[in-house]
Amino acid sequence: MSTLPLIFIDGDQGTTGLQIHERLRGRDDLRVLTLPAAERKDARRRAEAINSADIALLCLPDAAAREAITLIENPKVRVIDASSAHRTSPGWVYGFPELSAEQPQAIAQAQRVTNPGCYPTGAIALLRPLVQAGLVPADYPLAIHAVSGYSGGGRAQVEQYEGPEAAQAAPFVLYGLGLAHKHPPEMQLHAGLSQRPVFVPSYGAFRQGIVLSIALQTRLLPQHATLETLRAALQAHYAGARYVTVLDAQQSATTAQLDPTRHNDSNDMTLGVFGNPEHGHILLCAVFDNLGKGASGAAVQNLDLMLGAQ
Template identity: 50%
Template sequence: MTLTDSQPPKTKSGAATPAVFVDGASGTTGLGIQERLRELGGVAVKHIAEDKRKDAGAKRALMEEVDLVILCLPDDAAKETVALLDTMGNAAPKVLDASTAYRVAPDWAYGFPELAPDQADKIRTARKVSNPGCYPTGAIALLRPLVDDGLLSADYPVTVNAVSGYSGGGKSMIASFEDGTAPSFELYGLGFEHKHVPEMQLYARLTRRPIFIPSVGNFRQGMLVSVPLQLDTLPGKPNGTELQAALAKRYAGSSHVVAMPLQNEAVKSGRIEPEALNETNKLELYVFASDKHHQAVLVARLDNLGKGASGAAVQNMRLMLGLPDA
């Protein structure tokens, strides 16, 4: 049965308020999740003592009391906790993993509710959900509707360029920018092995591995993801209006993702900055197109800590617990 917003969530304890444990609560994503949960309310957040964090018995006892565990851990640590959950049988809570460990695992639901018309229902009913990466969220949101509609062939040689605020790089990167030792801007991932590429390819339904070039700038948070296209090489040679219409159709009615109209301030000015959606769970999609040159650049703007991390996690958590969207 699919849960609807009018149905109260069923909790382990029978209480009206579901309980959640954020494992790895001191990291950037974990802190962001807890802040959002304090603002929204509606769930009880359980904590584990600092000296018990690596105590499997203590962690198992706590997880038996909650309805959902959110993992904000490195990949290996996330796998250890999932292995522990797998030993718990019917006592195991649902799990939402924010690491990259299970993003392409076939037995995990992918936590981008806007991916397809039935994706939110898959997340609602899943026991295990992987929270998307920040860069793939933008790239997949741009590419998947075009592939589904036949406007972009699955074997198109896609290039994804992106820039993020430094908060997505972990404690050492944050420290280097905040103490002034980091460069103002740099490309990275130039070994063509960035861990987000498999996720990006799978959920965009690309048969050819995309080229992905991320970068980081000297600003704390915010993100732009861009995809250049030669329109006369695409099936049917679509124009910008047709590309925008495909995006608008896919995300019509979405509370969090919007395909911006072709006439907007960014298009008029020919420029766009990355920080406008900070502290939100919003994702804006833009089509910059030239009919004269038969070229386009698709751009996604989001907060790498919002829809790219903590905001998405809370959105998925609410679906998994049968709570209304916020």
């Protein structure tokens, strides 16, 4: 019998599941288990599969992910949940390794890891170090804007843009106008905010990639919060990070635009601090792949930590 760890992908035909499967293809340090199409909705077979795994990767809608947890009887089964079902739940370790110096070890030892949402990944990456450093007040009236590729809407949206009716798909869509999106509680909790941020999501007619931006006004920040001190705080926090890069002053000064597809098919993320001191305006930006660092790339990064491969 093989001693290689067995990884069960529950929901391997969804956008995230397919990407995870592709990222694990060819690895010789683990075994991947998926169910054939006829058995994916068979509760007994799913229960058998999940309880046979060393680590189960849940790539499911929220309700199905919660149901999958109830199927676990084997106490040795560890879980990475890629849904939003447990991102603010007690007892679950937040799967953003760059959150703090202690987070990689917490993930490595965890039984239950919740993968971050795509948009929250960028917002938390920018805000948490600055809130912790006292440069952005926890009660700052934040508005977070983000544009994602259409794949962020899952298979149905991908089919809308890549299927026979693609010519009729909108070039750009602003949504969530009721300001009741599911991501703000996750952003608030893990960024250390005391108030719910306003979140304005959108997507464009490109497959994948995200640009997320947060505008700040220096008159509402502590006196020591400047373009330079905010950038330095982010650089210090992510010094030595494998997947996160912070643009330095020269790079920022020569950057005229941000391409959301810059890091497609990778687990990389670039953070930037831009601004106009004359007007007292600062713009925090994050660029990454919504299917990479925002989903499957993060899941595999967490998986490797749990397997002791990082």
